[in-house]
Amino acid sequence: MLVKTFGSAIHGIDAIIITIEVNISQGKKFYLVGLPDNAIKESHHRLVAVINNIGFKFPRRRIVINMAPADIKKEGSAYDLPIAIAILAASEQLSDKRLSEFVMMGELSLDGSLKRVKGALSMALKAKDEGFKGIIVPNENVMEAAIVEGIDVYGFSHLDEVIEMLNGDNNMGIVKLDATDQLLQLVSYSYDFEDVKGQENIKRALEIAAAGGHNVIMIGPPGSGKTMLAKRLPSILPPMSIEEALETTKIHSVAGILPEHSALISSRPYRSPHHTISDAGLVGGGTYPQPGEISLAQNGVLFLDELPEFKRTVLEVMRQPMEDRVVTISRARVTVDYPASFMLIAAMNPCPCGYYNHPDKDCVCSPGIVKSYLNKISGPLMDRIDLHVEVTPVPFNELTDSKPGTKSNDIRQRVINARQMQDIRFVDCKDVYNNAQMSTKNLGKYCNLDESGQQLLKVAMEKLSLSARAYDRIIKVARTIADLDSSQKIKTDHLAEAIQYRSLDRETWGS
Ligand SMILES: Nc1ncnc2c1ncn2[C@@H]1O[C@H](COP(=O)(O)OP(=O)(O)O)[C@@H](O)[C@H]1O
Numbered sequence: 001m002l003v004k005t006f007g008s009a010i011h012g013i014d015a016i017i018i019t020i021e022v023n024i025s026q027g028k029k030f031y032l033v034g035l036p037d038n039a040i041k042e043s044h045h046r047l048v049a050v051i052n053n054i055g056f057k058f059p060r061r062r063i064v065i066n067m068a069p070a071d072i073k074k075e076g077s078a079y080d081l082p083i084a085i086a087i088l089a090a091s092e093q094l095s096d097k098r099l100s101e102f103v104m105m106g107e108l109s110l111d112g113s114l115k116r117v118k119g120a121l122s123m124a125l126k127a128k129d130e131g132f133k134g135i136i137v138p139n140e141n142v143m144e145a146a147i148v149e150g151i152d153v154y155g156f157s158h159l160d161e162v163i164e165m166l167n168g169d170n171n172m173g174i175v176k177l178d179a180t181d182q183l184l185q186l187v188s189y190s191y192d193f194e195d196v197k198g199q200e201n202i203k204r205a206l207e208i209a210a211a212g213g214h215n216v217i218m219i220g221p222p223g224s225g226k227t228m229l230a231k232r233l234p235s236i237l238p239p240m241s242i243e244e245a246l247e248t249t250k251i252h253s254v255a256g257i258l259p260e261h262s263a264l265i266s267s268r269p270y271r272s273p274h275h276t277i278s279d280a281g282l283v284g285g286g287t288y289p290q291p292g293e294i295s296l297a298q299n300g301v302l303f304l305d306e307l308p309e310f311k312r313t314v315l316e317v318m319r320q321p322m323e324d325r326v327v328t329i330s331r332a333r334v335t336v337d338y339p340a341s342f343m344l345i346a347a348m349n350p351c352p353c354g355y356y357n358h359p360d361k362d363c364v365c366s367p368g369i370v371k372s373y374l375n376k377i378s379g380p381l382m383d384r385i386d387l388h389v390e391v392t393p394v395p396f397n398e399l400t401d402s403k404p405g406t407k408s409n410d411i412r413q414r415v416i417n418a419r420q421m422q423d424i425r426f427v428d429c430k431d432v433y434n435n436a437q438m439s440t441k442n443l444g445k446y447c448n449l450d451e452s453g454q455q456l457l458k459v460a461m462e463k464l465s466l467s468a469r470a471y472d473r474i475i476k477v478a479r480t481i482a483d484l485d486s487s488q489k490i491k492t493d494h495l496a497e498a499i500q501y502r503s504l505d506r507e508t509w510g511s
Pocket residue numbers: 195196197198199220221222223224225226227228229394399
C-alpha cells in the first residue's frame with residue numbers, strides 16, 4: 001500500500017515542504033531514496049526499534065521510502081516522525097485518513113518519545129501558506145510554532161499520542177498562543193543603564209547611537225566599564241515589532257538555539273562572540289550552512305570586544321553583509337541568504353598597554369605602537385562606524401555614589417521619539433529606516449547645513465585634522481542629534497556635538 005506524509009526541510013531561514021512516500025509490497029528489502037544523508041539511513045535501525053518497542057510491528061516486507069523533491073538536501077533525524085507514521089499507515093496499523101492534513105517533524109528516541117527539531121517556526125509558517133490544516137511537532141517546539149495564526153499546531157511528547165490523535169477525530173494536543181500578547185508580556189532586559197554610575201557623556205553617546213541606528217566603537221582602558229555599557233545597549237533600543245520578533249525567532253529556531261519551550265523572542269538579541277571566532281562562526285557557513293553571529297544578532301546588537309584582537313580577515317568578511325544587511329552563503333549545491341541587520345558596538349583598549357590618554361596611569365607604548373595598534377582594525381569596517389567614544393574610568397567617589405543613574409526606560413523613550421521622526425522622513429525611501437542607513441544622496445536631501453554650520457564643520461575638520469571619511473559620518477550623527485532635539489533643522493550645536501565623536505580620525509591620535 002502507498003501512503004504519503006509531509007515533513008519539511010530548511011533552506012536559509014525558510015521551510016520547504018517535503019513529501020514522504022512509503023510503499024510496502026512483497027519482498028524484504030528497505031530502500032530510502034531522495035538524497036537522504038547518513039542520519040536518515042541510520043533511522044532505519046532506530047525505526048525498527050521504536051515501532052517494535054511501542055507495541056506495533058515493523059513490517060518485514062519490501063519497504064520503499066521516497067522523499068521529494070529530490071534536489072533538496074535533507075538532513076538529520078527530524079524525519080523520524082513522518083517516516084514512522086507513513087510506515088505504520090502503509091502497513092495498515094494506523095488510519096491514513098487525516099495524513100494529508102498535516103506537516104509533521106520530530107526525532108524519535110528508542111522508547112518513542114519525541115525530541116526537538118530545528119526551524120519549527122519556519123515550518124509552521126510554510127505549512128500555513130501551503131494550506132495545510134495543522135502541523136505536528138515535539139512538545140519542546142510547540143510554543144514557537146503556536147505563535148503562527150491560521151493553522152492548528154499540535155505538540156506531543158510521544159509517538160503514541162500522535163498515533164492516537166491521527167486515529168481519532170479529536171483535537172488533543174492543540175496549543176494556541178497570541179503572538180502580540182507574547183510580544184507585550186515577555187520583553188525584559190537583565191541589564192539597565194540605571195546600574196551605571198556617572199559616565200553621563202557615554203550614555204549620551206549610546207543614546208545617539210541607538211536613536212539613529214549608528215554603529216559605535218568605545219575606546220578605553222581595562223575596567224572602565226566598556227563591557228558593562230555595551231550589555232545595556234539593547235535595553236534602550238525601541239521595542240521589536242511583531243515582524244522583527246518573528247524574523248529573529250526564525251533565525252534562532254533554525255540555528256537550534258531557541259531555549260526550550262520558548263515562543264517568541266521579544267527582547268532584542270545581544271551577541272558577543274569571542275575574538276577567536278572563525279569566519280563561518282561570525283558570518284555563517286559550514287557544510288550544512290548555519291547562520292552566524294551577525295545573523296543571530298538580527299534586529300539587535302553585535303558586540304565585538306577587543307576589536308584589534310580579531311583576525312583582520314574575519315572582520316573583512318563582515319563588510320559586504322553590513323553593507324547589504326544580508327549574508328549570502330554559497331556551497332556547491334546550495335546558496336542561502338540569512339538576514340544580517342544589526343547594530344555593531346565594538347570596544348578596544350587605546351593601546352597595547354591599555355593606558356594611553358589615561359587620567360592617572362602612564363602609558364608605556366611609543367607613539368608608533370599606538371598608531372599601529374589602531375591600524376590593526378580593518379579600514380572598511382571602521383568606515384561603517386559612525387561614533388567613536390572615549391571611555392575613561394569613573395572616579396572612585398562617583399562609583400560609591402548611591403544615587404541611581406538614568407534608567408534605560410527613560411532613555412528608550414527619547415530614542416523612540418527620534419525614531420518616529422526617521423519613520424516619517426524615510427517613508428518613501430526604499431531600504432532606509434534610520435539615519436545611519438542614509439546614502440550620500442539622502443544626505444543631500446535630508447541634512448542641509450546652513451552657512452554657519454558649513455563654516456563650523458570646515459574649521460573643525462582642519463583644526464582637528466579629521467580625515468575625509470569623517471565628513472559624512474559627522475553629518476549623519478548631527479541629523480540624529482537634531483532628531484533627539486525634535487528639530488527638523490540641523491543646528492550648529494548639533495554639529496558641534498557630532499564632531500566630538502570622531503576621535504580615531506584625528507591624525508594626531510597616538511602622537
Ligand atoms: N560606571 C560604572 N558604574 C558602576 N560600575 C562600574 C562602572 N564602571 C566600571 N564598573 C565596574 O567595573 C567592572 C569592570 O567593568 P568592565 O565593563 O568589565 O570594563 P571594561 O570592559 O572596560 O574592561 C564592571 O563589572 C563594574 O562592576
